[in-house]
Amino acid sequence: GAVVSQHPSRVICKSGTSVKIECRSLDFQATTMFWYRQFPKQSLMLMATSNEGSKATYEQGVEKDKFLINHASLTLSTLTVTSAHPEDSSFYICSASPGQSLMPTGELFFGEGSRLTVL
């Protein structure tokens, strides 16, 4: 079945540094990918929609200069947390869909998630 892979699964960084998280669709092309964030014991919150070949669209309240998204190809989107601070520590998850014609169940596939800890 369709698979979405994220890397790294865990990253620890110092405050002020930048961290890049990759999201790949392994066996399908995704013109659109989504980035979510989950705080402990809370729901998944959509941060932004990553669009191949164009700018990402961000949800209200999400700083686009803090969370840089680049959708360089049909199988790769990256999220860069710039000048990370402890409050950016969270679980970041990406998702993608091969489209309705290939996935009539309507589901989106999720990556394994990336745990970011900023010291």
Added chain:
Amino acid sequence: DQQVKQNSPSLSVQEGRISILNCDYTNSMFDYFLWYKKYPAEGPTFLISISSIKDKNEDGRFTVFLNKSAKHLSLHIVPSQPGDSAVYFCAARSNDYKLSFGAGTTVTVRA
């Protein structure tokens, strides 16, 4: 504004019995409703979905019911097994493929 709500944060059920998880939504434009299972520090795993034009979908032990007039859906798991213990998220999909998630329900299946 929370468009998808799961009002029960937790559910405890005995092995072999039925688990019923509930979900309410406010946006009548959602086109698909999905249930995901999630373990800590992992991405959500798809369980079952239902199109907005259906009222029931069944897959093995999992059945999802949709009541559009009440903007309510439920997930039935029968019989419940210890391996079903996890957090279950209800999600609703917009036609732009964005998912709105509920807060999740932690299910514990007792042996």
